[in-house]
Amino acid sequence: MTDSLNVSVDRRDGLAVIYTEGYINNQGGEEIARAAYKLLDEGFKVLLLNLGGTKIVNSIGISILIEIIEKMIEIEGKLGFCCLTPTIEKTFQIMGLAQYAPLFRDEESAVAQLRG
Amino acid sequence: MTEPAPGPDSQAWTELLGLYRDEAGEATLPDRLLGLWAREHGATAAGLYLQKDGLLCQEAAIGPGLPESLDEASLDAKPGDAKPGDSEPGPFRSLRFPDGRLVYAPGDNAQSYEDAVGDPLTLLLASLIRSCRLRRDLKDQQFQVNFRVVELENLYDVGLAIAATLDLDRLSEEVLLRAVSLLDARRGALYILEDGDDPSQYRLARTFGGEAALSVDADDPDLFSFLAGSDTSPGLLPGATYLLGLPIAVENKPKGLLVVGDKESRRRDVGPFLPSDRRTLALFANQAAIALENARLHREALERERLEREMHLAAEIQRQILPKGAPYVPGYQLVGWNRPARQVGGDYYDLLALPDGRVELVVGDVSGKGIPAALMVSTLHSALRLLLDQAGFGPSLLERMNRHILESSAANKFITMLMAELDPGTGLLRYLNAGHNPGFLVRAGNDRVEELSSSGVPLGLLPNSRYQPRELVVEPGDILCLYSDGITEAESADDEEFGNERLIKLLRKHRGFTLQEVLETIQGAVTRFAVGRPQYDDQTVVLLRRECLTPCPPLPSPRPPIPGRGGT
Numbered sequence: 001m002t003d004s005l006n007v008s009v010d011r012r013d014g015l016a017v018i019y020t021e022g023y024i025n026n027q028g029g030e031e032i033a034r035a036a037y038k039l040l041d042e043g044f045k046v047l048l049l050n051l052g053g054t055k056i057v058n059s060i061g062i063s064i065l066i067e068i069i070e071k072m073i074e075i076e077g078k079l080g081f082c083c084l085t086p087t088i089e090k091t092f093q094i095m096g097l098a099q100y101a102p103l104f105r106d107e108e109s110a111v112a113q114l115r116g
Numbered sequence: 117m118t119e120p121a122p123g124p125d126s127q128a129w130t131e132l133l134g135l136y137r138d139e140a141g142e143a144t145l146p147d148r149l150l151g152l153w154a155r156e157h158g159a160t161a162a163g164l165y166l167q168k169d170g171l172l173c174q175e176a177a178i179g180p181g182l183p184e185s186l187d188e189a190s191l192d193a194k195p196g197d198a199k200p201g202d203s204e205p206g207p208f209r210s211l212r213f214p215d216g217r218l219v220y221a222p223g224d225n226a227q228s229y230e231d232a233v234g235d236p237l238t239l240l241l242a243s244l245i246r247s248c249r250l251r252r253d254l255k256d257q258q259f260q261v262n263f264r265v266v267e268l269e270n271l272y273d274v275g276l277a278i279a280a281t282l283d284l285d286r287l288s289e290e291v292l293l294r295a296v297s298l299l300d301a302r303r304g305a306l307y308i309l310e311d312g313d314d315p316s317q318y319r320l321a322r323t324f325g326g327e328a329a330l331s332v333d334a335d336d337p338d339l340f341s342f343l344a345g346s347d348t349s350p351g352l353l354p355g356a357t358y359l360l361g362l363p364i365a366v367e368n369k370p371k372g373l374l375v376v377g378d379k380e381s382r383r384r385d386v387g388p389f390l391p392s393d394r395r396t397l398a399l400f401a402n403q404a405a406i407a408l409e410n411a412r413l414h415r416e417a418l419e420r421e422r423l424e425r426e427m428h429l430a431a432e433i434q435r436q437i438l439p440k441g442a443p444y445v446p447g448y449q450l451v452g453w454n455r456p457a458r459q460v461g462g463d464y465y466d467l468l469a470l471p472d473g474r475v476e477l478v479v480g481d482v483s484g485k486g487i488p489a490a491l492m493v494s495t496l497h498s499a500l501r502l503l504l505d506q507a508g509f510g511p512s513l514l515e516r517m518n519r520h521i522l523e524s525s526a527a528n529k530f531i532t533m534l535m536a537e538l539d540p541g542t543g544l545l546r547y548l549n550a551g552h553n554p555g556f557l558v559r560a561g562n563d564r565v566e567e568l569s570s571s572g573v574p575l576g577l578l579p580n581s582r583y584q585p586r587e588l589v590v591e592p593g594d595i596l597c598l599y600s601d602g603i604t605e606a607e608s609a610d611d612e613e614f615g616n617e618r619l620i621k622l623l624r625k626h627r628g629f630t631l632q633e634v635l636e637t638i639q640g641a642v643t644r645f646a647v648g649r650p651q652y653d654d655q656t657v658v659l660l661r662r663e664c665l666t667p668c669p670p671l672p673s674p675r676p677p678i679p680g681r682g683g684t
Contacts, residue, residue: 004325023297023324023325025297025300025302025380026380026381026382026385055293056293056296056297056324057297058296058297058298058299058300058301058380059259059263059298059300060300060380060381060382062263063259063382064382066259087270087273087294090266090269090273091266091269094262094265094266094269095259095262095263095266096258096262
């Protein structure tokens with residue numbers, strides 16, 4: 001795991017997956033938001049955030065993720081998270097993210113559910 | 117008479133009231149209100165902005181050109197509520213409310229500023245923006261409450277992790293990552309105080325988010341003041357602007373450091389840590405202290421277990437080295453006994469019947485105790501058996517043994533040894549004494565005691581030691597006693613030594629008993645003498661008596677009962 005966040009994107013038919021690797025903090029969160037909003041501009045309305053490469057997230061990063069969720073609700077899109085560490089999954093549950101963006105164990109089931 | 121303030125027509129009011137009544141209408145109310153306001157006041161665009169982290173952030177907007185956020189200073193440098201002349205010329209004008217701003221782009225037929233201020237719609241927008249602020253405050257507070265729960269859960273999880281594993285690397289990472297994330301730090305490091313009697317350096321165990329000093333002097337005055345709360349940094353996280361660090365201590369003894377750097381905020385880059393952050397970090401430092409202490413205790417337990425296993429193995433090896441019993445020698449009784457002070461010892465004895473009938477008796481004492489002494493005992497045993505086979509009993513055996521011990525042992529190690537060879541037929545006993553306690557031969561005929569005194573220095577001390585063989589004849593009824601200094605130097609509670617005299621007295625007094633009884637008498641006497649004192653040295657006794665073919669000479673005194681055996 002690297003300390004600063006690396007973001008990569010996989011565009012698929014009607015869905016895009018954003019992969020993160022590293023710390024989701026202020027800078028990392030902004031990187032994710034940039035990637036997400038760019039995908040929205042490109043017309044993707046279904047996004048999956050694969051956090052398999054992330055072990056650590058702070059409150060600023062969470063607040064940015066909440067903003068992305070709010071944006072997705074606003075445009076009536078879909079957003080999901082997958083491959084979370086137990087610590088991050090618990091954090092998302094407590095912070096209420098899971099109420100608005102489903103959490104999936106793996107990418108395959110996430111893609112299937114979000115497309116369904 | 118004052119003109120009534122401009123406002124929406126009755127149809128618009130009816131529509132607005134409908135939106136208020138309908139819960140679903142709440143979402144569209146801001147846009148509808150802004151639309152009405154813009155129409156009434158001839159604005160081409162209008163937006164509601166809330167103050168947040170020094171910026172004006174858009175909450176709702178209609179019309180083109182209004183940015184998501186605005187710098188307040190660029191709109192209006194003058195404080196105060198909305199009043200005439202409050203706006204600046206330019207693309208946007210603004211009305212200041214207690215909780216934010218109404219920003220609008222005036223059109224060609226825009227109403228005057230005074231009209232805008234006095235409009236009931238403007239008051240409704242002011243009320244709306246207050247509602248937005250309250251909603252945002254509630255959301256922020258809910259976020260903070262939830263994050264406090266996350267913090268508690270993290271501390272709980274770290275506690276569970278500490279209870280579940282003793283992997284110090286993993287626990288260090290757990291503690292550091294959780295501390296960094298929960299304090300919104302950008303960087304962090306965990307240091308552990310080096311082991312040793314005089315630890316003086318904190319060694320970097322884990323780092324996150326950037327470089328950290330590899331080690332820190334524990335006596336650095338800057339470190340002391342930094343841990344006490346000053347801003348003076350001892351260079352722990354090079355490049356970090358804001359640092360917070362606390363010692364990891366067990367029973368007030370420093371064991372490590374937990375340091376975080378550069379607290380993040382949403383709108384600004386990084387800033388200083390808050391007093392509450394110090395308390396949170398202290399909780400993690402406490403968890404780290406427990407983890408470190410558990411790991412240390414576990415390491416020690418493993419080490420103890422390993423040593424016990426090795427000692428057990430060594431004791432077993434030594435048991436195999438020492439004779440399991442005495443060989444049968446016609447016309448003689450022979451017994452040997454050894455009791456190490458620890459699991460393994462440095463005393464050695466051997467009783468060996470050669471094919472031609474001669475009998476070798478050996479008692480040795482290696483300097484030191486425990487495993488090192490036991491290893492030398494093993495060396496002595498192997499070399500003795502080999503040399504006895506090659507060279508037979510004699511000075512050359514001890515001289516070669518001396519060279520071997522000298523070459524194969526540490527400089528301060530030596531062995532005292534008394535070796536005797538008995539011809540059972542004649543009773544001739546030849547012996548060599550390399551610095552060992554003198555053996556005693558208690559004569560049956562006259563009750564005199566002859567000493568088998570030393571004829572050379574201990575083995576392994578000098579390279580060219582020479583040993584003079586001596587001899588005597590064991591007569592029927594005589595008792596030969598070879599022993600180690602653990603017998604004669606056993607100390608009582610009054611620091612008195614058991615001594616040669618007590619041993620000789622026992623031999624004389626009990627020489628009418630079987631040798632096994634004599635041996636048990638010596639064991640019991642030494643044990644009772646040293647009661648209350650731990651056994652300091654290994655104890656060894658070898659006894660030999662030549663049987664009488666005719667009745668033995670009379671005992672010097674009536675046969676006394678053996679203590680603890682009920683008498684005979």
